[in-house]
Amino acid sequence: MVQKNDFTRINDYVWELPPTYDGRMRVPARIYGNEDVFEMAFRDQSVEQLMNVAMLPGIVKYAMAMPDMHQGYGFPIGGVAAFRYNEGIISPGGVGYDINCGVRMLASSLDYASIAPYLKDLTATIFRNCPSGVGGKGAVQLSAQDLNAVLEQGAEWALAKGYASRDDLERTESYGQIAGARADAVDARAKERGLPQMGSLGAGNHFLEIDVVDEIYAADIAAAFGLVRDDIVVQIHCGSRGLGHEVCGQYIRVLQDAPRRYGIDIPDRELVAAPVDSREGRDYLAAMAAAANYAFANRQILAHFVRRSFEQVLAGKVRDWNLHQVYDVTHNVAKIEEHSVGGQRMKLVVHRKGATRAFPPRHPDLPAVYRETGQPVLVPGSMGTASYVLVGTETALKDTFGSTCHGAGRMMSRNAALKQMRGEQVRSALNQQGIVVRTDSLKGLAEEAPYAYKDVSLVVDSVVGAGIARLVARVRPVAVIKG
Amino acid sequence: MGHWQEIEHTADLALHLWADDLPDLFTTAAQGMFAFIVTDSAAAPTRAVPVTLEAQDVETLLIDWLNELLYWADVAGLAFTTFDFTGLTPTRLSATAHGRPITAYAKYIKAATFHNLAVIKTSSGYETEIVFDI
Numbered sequence: 001m002v003q004k005n006d007f008t009r010i011n012d013y014v015w016e017l018p019p020t021y022d023g024r025m026r027v028p029a030r031i032y033g034n035e036d037v038f039e040m041a042f043r044d045q046s047v048e049q050l051m052n053v054a055m056l057p058g059i060v061k062y063a064m065a066m067p068d069m070h071q072g073y074g075f076p077i078g079g080v081a082a083f084r085y086n087e088g089i090i091s092p093g094g095v096g097y098d099i100n101c102g103v104r105m106l107a108s109s110l111d112y113a114s115i116a117p118y119l120k121d122l123t124a125t126i127f128r129n130c131p132s133g134v135g136g137k138g139a140v141q142l143s144a145q146d147l148n149a150v151l152e153q154g155a156e157w158a159l160a161k162g163y164a165s166r167d168d169l170e171r172t173e174s175y176g177q178i179a180g181a182r183a184d185a186v187d188a189r190a191k192e193r194g195l196p197q198m199g200s201l202g203a204g205n206h207f208l209e210i211d212v213v214d215e216i217y218a219a220d221i222a223a224a225f226g227l228v229r230d231d232i233v234v235q236i237h238c239g240s241r242g243l244g245h246e247v248c249g250q251y252i253r254v255l256q257d258a259p260r261r262y263g264i265d266i267p268d269r270e271l272v273a274a275p276v277d278s279r280e281g282r283d284y285l286a287a288m289a290a291a292a293n294y295a296f297a298n299r300q301i302l303a304h305f306v307r308r309s310f311e312q313v314l315a316g317k318v319r320d321w322n323l324h325q326v327y328d329v330t331h332n333v334a335k336i337e338e339h340s341v342g343g344q345r346m347k348l349v350v351h352r353k354g355a356t357r358a359f360p361p362r363h364p365d366l367p368a369v370y371r372e373t374g375q376p377v378l379v380p381g382s383m384g385t386a387s388y389v390l391v392g393t394e395t396a397l398k399d400t401f402g403s404t405c406h407g408a409g410r411m412m413s414r415n416a417a418l419k420q421m422r423g424e425q426v427r428s429a430l431n432q433q434g435i436v437v438r439t440d441s442l443k444g445l446a447e448e449a450p451y452a453y454k455d456v457s458l459v460v461d462s463v464v465g466a467g468i469a470r471l472v473a474r475v476r477p478v479a480v481i482k483g
Numbered sequence: 484m485g486h487w488q489e490i491e492h493t494a495d496l497a498l499h500l501w502a503d504d505l506p507d508l509f510t511t512a513a514q515g516m517f518a519f520i521v522t523d524s525a526a527a528p529t530r531a532v533p534v535t536l537e538a539q540d541v542e543t544l545l546i547d548w549l550n551e552l553l554y555w556a557d558v559a560g561l562a563f564t565t566f567d568f569t570g571l572t573p574t575r576l577s578a579t580a581h582g583r584p585i586t587a588y589a590k591y592i593k594a595a596t597f598h599n600l601a602v603i604k605t606s607s608g609y610e611t612e613i614v615f616d617i
Contacts, residue, residue: 044493071493073598073614097593097616134588135560193557203591204617242557245593245616249550252597256543269542269597410494414617443589 002047004039007031013466016062017051024267025054032400033067033462040411040454044071046078052267053081058088058276060341060348064400066355067462068409068454072096074270077354077410080403085336085347089264089273090281092251092288094351095334099248099288100295101206101239102173102330103378103406105389106303106323108310111230112212112478114318123210123436123479125309130208130302132201132483133440138241138298139199139305147195148183154293158300168300170367172328173357173375176296178335181289186247190287194243194294199301203441205448206238206483208302209380210436211387211475218472221391224373225326227473234323235387235475236302237380238483239332240295247291251284276349285334285349292333299328326389327376331356331406337365339401350401358392358404358469377469381456382408383448383482384430386474388460395467404469405460408453417452418443430480439482448482485511485608496592496615503608505541506568509576512545512613513552513563519615521562522589528564528581541573542600545611548576549595560585592617 007015010030015038019025029050031041041047046069053075054063060082069078074093083089115122131139140163142150149157155176158164169176201208211233216222227233240247255272258264258280264273274280307323314321334351341348359366361374370376377390385408396402412420421429423442426449430437439445463469485502498515502508534551538544555561561582570577593616602611 046493071495073495073596073616077494093596093598097596134591135585189554193554203588204593246554249594253543253547253550256597257539269600272597413491413493414496415489415491441588 002051004042013462019054022051025051026057027054027059028062029054030062030064031069032065032466032468034458034465037067037458037462041065041069046071046076049074049076050079052271053079055267056081056083056089056091056271056273057264058083060084060346066403066405067459068354068405068407070410072353074268075351075353078405079353080351080355080400082339082348082350082401083276085276085349088276088349090276090284090334090349091271091273091351092248092255092284093270093272094353095248095288096332096353097245097248098239098332099244100292100330101332102295102299102328103380104236104299104303104328105326105378106234106306107226107326108232108323109228109320110232110318112232115232115314118313118317119479120436122309122313123438123481125313126208126306127438127481129305129309130201131199132481134203136200138197140301142195142198147191150198150294150297151183151186151290152181152293153177154296155300158297163304164300168303168325170369171325172296173330176300176328178289178292180286181293182286183290185283185287186290187250190243190246190250193246194241197241197243198298199305200241201238201302201483202241203444203483207383208481209235209477210479211235211477213473214476215474218470221373222473225376225389225472226324227326227389233326233475234306235378235380236299236306238299238302240291241298243294244291247287251287255280288334292330296328327378329356329378337401348401352403354406355403356406357402358396359402360392360394360397363397377404379405379456379460380407382450382453383480384433384435384450384477385456386476388456388471389473390460390463390469391472393467393470396469400468404463408456408459410452411454412452414447417447417449420451421446421449435477436479441482445482487511487515490612492614496617497612499612501608501610505571505609508609509545509548509568509571510566512549513566516549516592516595516615517562517564519590520556520588520592521585522587526583529583530561532561532580532582534576534578534580536576538574541602542597544574544576545602546595546597546600552580553592553594555582556585590617
């Protein structure tokens with residue numbers, strides 16, 4: 001079994017396992033993190049899962065894990081891997097079931113003091129307007145025709161229907177619409193699951209949070225992002241709901257015999273893959289893009305209903321309740337991008353599973369508004385703890401295909417978390433910190449308790465230390481809605 | 484008589500299953516899964532859903548089966564407790580799943596995964612481990 005001393009220390013924040021460790025590895029495996037974070041990686045199966053990724057055909061440079069890495073299924077969570085477009089593979093398990101799970105941040109020009117008297121009412125109104133939990137219907141009803149438009153147009157559909165502004169789309173990764181999406185690549189069952197769920201948060205680790213900006217690290221960049229100390233922001237964390245789960249499951253199922261058909265040797269059946277340039281590869285990319293577009297539209301609809309909630313509660317009471325979008329990032333996706341590998345420009349399929357794109361200033365894929373600052377990176381902490389806003393860097397582009405961490409990273413199983421405290425106790429502890437909590441599942445609250453996760457500041461220190469993101473601002477929660 | 488045990492997993496749900504034969508394996512896997520989804524898994528069934536599946540091997544058939552039941556849980560809000568298998572080989576399944584409306588969810592399971600999946604034939608029946616994405 002792989003151990004810490006099988007790795008070489010590249011620097012204080014990067015650790016490398018050479019491919020000679022296991023003859024099946026095609027490239028080295030790299031773990032990002034300071035020494036404490038690196039040691040945490042050996043508590044579960046995540047390092048073995050990372051080695052499996054390094055064995056996939058067409059992989060270039062390294063199989064990488066960000067400091068929030070933990071055990072998943074197939075890829076580890078926090079995994080980043082890029083494959084040659086021409087001779088490489090696309091793996092649905094390298095994206096996961098919650099396609100385009102991601103985070104959106106909205107910012108206000110209201111300080112905490114001005115909304116404090118209305119915070120409980122505001123939280124209750126958002127909880128009512130933004131459905132959460134299992135089994136519920138979404139905030140908007142779609143026709144079958146609407147759904148096909150959502151799948152191919154993403155946030156553009158929301159704009160056409162009056163749920164978004166052009167500014168929102170400009171401040172969304174890939175402008176809220178991944179190219180190449182085809183509604184006909186998404187099968188009827190996935191559509192059936194997605195139809196009633198548009199505009200819903202879901203359950204598990206998904207959340208909606210009201211926060212206060214409590215630290216600014218880079219004043220010029222924070223100003224460009226519209227972040228002001230003491231002002232209120234909102235974070236929305238969710239994905240493509242049942243539609244994305246069904247798309248992933250169906251393509252993993254379809255590809256079960258692909259290793260035999262295409263001679264692709266895989267170490268784990270969850271990592272089944274197809275050549276990017278095969279019928280199955282193209283179909284999966286088109287279906288994944290469609291599911292990702294559904295998720296962009298979903299977070300856009302939720303943002304719309306958060307804005308409506310602010311208006312319902314605060315109109316006539318405070319001077320300006322408007323919320324502008326800071327950014328929306330996806331952290332479960334595979335994207336076709338061009339990167340420099342060994343001094344050569346190369347078309348790649350970059351898989352980010354529990355990792356965030358972090359493009360630097362002047363990257364051509366960034367919108368004009370963030371061309372000079374670099375891309376905002378949203379890193380939510382565990383419930384009740386701080387979250388961070390970072391910005392992408394040249395080092396990230398050079399070293400990690402423009403990728404960085406996506407959150408705190410789970411450390412404790414749900415069972416172990418449940419043994420520490422009951423949901424009522426977790427809620428009470430959060431209330432004592434001045435945090436308003438709304439949830440339909442107290443058990444879910446206990447499973448997501450802060451002690452189940454790594455300290456997000458350790459994760460952020462590691463990506464900043466490694467140079468794959470820069471600090472911009474920190475926010476702390478004042479209200480939490482848990483799915 | 485099949486039984487299952489939860490295995491520690493950092494983020495998801497993993498079950499180890501033991502079963503006497505194939506129908507027992509498929510029943511135990513489904514019952515183990517629904518024990519985590521609902522709070523009252525012993526409630527009597529009120530609806531029946533026919534399921535027919537074909538797969539290349541028993542592992543794929545097992546995951547297809549569980550994901551088929553998760554599909555019904557998602558679109559119809561049903562939890563399944565008992566199963567009648569009219570045909571079950573390592574590559575074909577035909578069954579009736581008996582379920583009832585879910586009144587309270589304990590956990591949402593996104594999917595049953597193929598992660599490191601292998602159904603092992605033992606001297607006393609079958610054993611396997613399944614990781615669920617939650």
